[in-house]
Amino acid sequence: MISIPELSLVVLVGVSGSGKSTFAARHFKPTQIISSDFCRGLVSDDENDQSATPAAFDLLHHIVGVRLSRGLLTVVDATNVQYAARRSLIDLAKKHDVLAEAIVLDVPEEVAVERNSTRPDRDFGARVVIRQRKDLRRSLGKISRDGFRKVHVLRGVEEIDRAEIAYEKGWTDKRELTGPFDIIGDVHGCRAELESLLARLGWEGLTHPEGRTAVFVGDLVDRGPDSPGVLRLVMSMVAAGTAICVAGNHEAKLARALQGRKVTVAHGLRESLDQLAAEPPEFVARALAFMDGLLSHYVLDGGRLVVAHAGLKEAYHGRASGRVRAFALYGDTTGETDEYGLPVRYPWAEEYRGRAMVVYGHTPTTRPEWVNNTICLDTGCVFGGSLTALRYPERELVQVPAEKVWYESVKPLAGPARDPALLDIGDVRGTRHIETRFAGRIKVHEENAAAALEVMSRFAVDPRWLVYLPPTMAPAQTSALDGYLEHPDEAFDEFAAAGVGEVVCEEKHMGSRAVAVLARTPEAALKRFGVAGGGAVYTRTGRPFFTDLEPLVERLREACEPLWEALGTDWVVLDCELLPWSAKAGELIRSQYASVGAAARAALPEAVSALEAAAGRGLDVGGLLARTRQRAGNAALFRDAYARYCWPVDGLDGVRLAPFQILACEGRATALEPHAWHLETLALLDSPMITQTRHVVVSLDSARSRAEAVAWWESMTAQGGEGMVVKPAAHVGGRVQPGVKVRGREYLRIIYGPDYTESLDVLRRRFLGKKRSLALREHALGLEALARLAEGEAGWRVHEPVFGVLALESEPVDPRL
């Protein structure tokens, strides 16, 4: 029985013909086995081309490296009889903090020679085998010193055939423990505070009535008044199976001191040694064994939680090596020391992008702060701070203050380390796959990310405010009704077919889409968004609506006063339309729409009179005259269509906001609430600045209800209204559109051109598939951003899906949809 770690690099060692490939194929998956012959074939088209060997091993090392970095067990099938070959593989394993195992297949020479002779591709005769065997013999004596964790030697064909492989779980792998946990920060001998904290957490003696498990982040000892007491308590809990503990640098040093090794007695070690000197020797021995046996870190709860004393970067999770242990115990030290003589630590958490939550201690701070899903619980209890616990999965912090300053800190406690909203280019650049909870992974292409980066960094509001971007919305399926391109019937049919019973039709305000992020107070803004201020109002591409947003934000905060009470929040994100259209799009309207109107108005009457003159001369101008007159009429309708959405604004006077959805507020991604809830809640707003959204609710199985909604839409659009949006009354999910728009006949002149009504047959052949797919993906990204925001995730985590929406929006689709 050969026992190997679940994650390891298995190096097969044996001469040509020793049966390595057969052995590997019997015990491992084909994808786990990387053979030198295979690689030689890949780089030379000839598995036996020895001149390709260096290139083949380059490739082999590359493949092995990639697999190990991804945490995959890998078996190298090569002779590996020479020290140099094994050395390079051991180095590779070390580089990826993975243990290396050797399995030596030692068969008699004649067996190997015999096997080779039956293979036509191995016509190199006995000479090669003899040489390899000589190498192997020479190696066997000292292979155990190569650096393998274990060397498993199988002697003879029979032993090889009988061998079985068993897997050992990594020591740090406690993924089966799912909590709930109470993770406790650096205790440093503060027994009284620890007892109070456990009591505060609901512990009764060594157990918790809810079956919770305590997790200690290390540094139980030194500096404080009762390190033996703390050790005794923790050791009992561990023995009772209600606690686990990882090693802290102080345990490591104390253990070394107790083992009689030479250590510098500083940083509170003296106190521990003195206190332990008063304890019975059996206890000291047990404590030493306990401390000496502590592991660098634990991976818990299916891989979702990692606890290490000084934290751990993602590449080291579940790995085993000297440097992993060093990182876990001492942090990512730069080798420099600061003005207090303490090591300077590299801020690894700022760059942490892993999915697992990392909880640690080691560096005393005034208050624990989440940085990229990591948190440091060392709040300097022994220095007179407090002792902190994190309840997991609740993410709730529980603290007890220190009873006194037990030990003077040489260095003042550090405040929060960094601006948590500072984004890294790695969060957005290149082709990305964004995990969403509502639609799985969503791909963002590199070129779209590039365009989004430009717009985001040059024009968008501060990303801390930019917690959401609205998704695109597809129109209803094309109508076949005479004179119409879009009609409510198709929207109703679509949702009915998807099994939706009730939809809400909301008036589409013709303005500019706006997202309003509003905070009740600057303090609330600072707490939630990490930026002091009242809020921001921005466009679909994240641009601020006005150069100076403050007056608008101020008025809106005032207008939204009723929401604070109603929602029990001190901030809110609203999805709105800002009116009039001309307030934001003035330049576009003038340069594009009004220009078309002006050209038409200047040209068409002259064309008509020239044609009339020709007709007057008796020339047959055919249908051209009638058609040109028709165009003049259409051009006038076109002009009226855009002019309806323009009115002069003077500063903010004339600007109105029509909110139609409450996207998020404290602790809630309210976007998932039924639309009736949104409209009812928003109806609380009573301010001249706020325009209510007219709507009707439609029972899709009632022909009458449908007909009424159609009539409503007809009357609205006949008066020049943009149209309406039809949404399932409550969140559906899946492949069902979150809403479709049904635009009015006149409004569509702005989109399809003044004369579009003359070419409906051609225009009906429009393709909606891409737009609809984009709408679903962007919607999922938007919801993801809101969910992450509501759950209090780090700024970059919210930014990632928001950026994704902007990137997807740069995809080319028919802009008329």
Place this chain on the structure above:
Amino acid sequence: MLLTISTTARPATDLGFLLHKHPDKVQRFGQSFGEATVFYPEAGDERCTAALLLDIDPVALARSRGKGSPDFSLSQYVNDRPYAASSLLAVALADVFRTARAGRCASRQELADTPLPLEIRLPALPCRGGPELAERLFAPLGWRVEAQPVLLDEGFPEWGDSRYVRLALSGTVRLADALNHLYVLLPVLDDGKHYWIASDEIDKLIRAGEGWLRDHPERAMITRRYLGRRWAMARTALARLAELGDEPEERLEPAVSEEAPAEETAADEAAAAEAEAQAEQPEAQAEQPEAHAEQPEAQAERPEPGAAGPDATTSEAQQETPESDGAESDGADLEGAGVVKRAPLNLQRRIAVLETLEELGATSVIDLGCGKGELVGALLSRPRFARVAGMDVSSMALTIAARKLKLDRMPDGKRARLTLFQGALTYTDKRLSGYDAAVLMEVVEHVDPPRLAALEQVVFGHARPGHVLVTTPNIEYNVRYEFLTGLRHPDHRFEWTRAEFAAWVARVAGRYGYRATVRPVGEPDPDLGPPTQMGVFVRD
């Protein structure tokens, strides 16, 4: 869409012979985007008028572009093409009156060779540059020009005039010349981004411009505009985002303009020179159609003292601003030669930066916000800079930079010293670390003030190069620029006084552990200070 040509030469109906279109017939000519009709609203002996009416089907027009069209903007569908006298009208005119435009008339050749009293009317002529531009373009060709602006929207008089004019030209001109004038100048006046440039456009320009374009005072602008905006095709993704934001596409153009403000100079001269060169060697352009779009840019790099200096004739002088980057020659060749004093500001700035980098002993430099890569190119030409990197947020700017630096033809040794990549200064980025010096030349003023803190953290807190050079305009100096209203570049979010900049430099240096000084760049004014100020940061 409508063009009328009238003559009062007697018998006026001879116009029919010259145009090869009978005055008593209505003739239709199919075009890919609709139909052109020629008819005569009047045809008497005294006066005869031919009308060319272009009936454009906008749906067909959009479709005729095909799937390969990179422009996915809405303006492709809702545009003035069915109404305005654009390049489409020019194309139709060239097609329908091909023989007349060549000056041939079998039955009345002497008439075709004679200048005739002509009146031309275009009711909706897009005219970017206003009625004066129509005057400037047509008057030198012997036309009396009446250009009446068209109001944008009568319901919104405050919106002012549209870009269209009602144009009436009258003069005694050979008909073929008149048609060629229109053929070339309609798209020039329109200056539309939808004017697609085919590889044979230079040829067409030369043929149609024979006999009059070479001596036209606005030749440079005509050439440049006729050949269109070269970058218009690269913008798909950005254009779409512009549209989403309800904004004209131009708003999202990179802060480094493709041909910066004093646009009608070097590049135009180069394009014109190119056009002339092509005329002399007509076989040259046949082999490499792709090269045409490139050449003018490449030409602009070549030192052309006549076009480069501050005295360069600019036909739109009011547009000239101090940041006349487009009008420069490549500084690398000039700066050693004592031309410094007369060099444009951007060149002086670059020299100041290069000299400071050398003085600081930097051997690896990253240019943050490298734009079109001028500084990167200058750094590469000095072997002491062993590693040179350029970063910009605009992929379009980087594409231009790659082309101007001739990346694809660069020898391996030089290429190995250079890294170009897209990035943004508001995101921390490992790729920014590891250089002796970082340069932010005219960059900070493009960042919104609330985002400056992030930039400071990214550059001074994270990348932490040994030296940082920051240049930015001195706003006090702006009063020296006669035609400048507002800031020096439309994308500038702010400009600082000397005191403001000094305070910023001191604060950033203190916060991130740098020592810093501020130096002047350019000829200082005794009261206002230098046009540009440079902060030199040295890490403690």
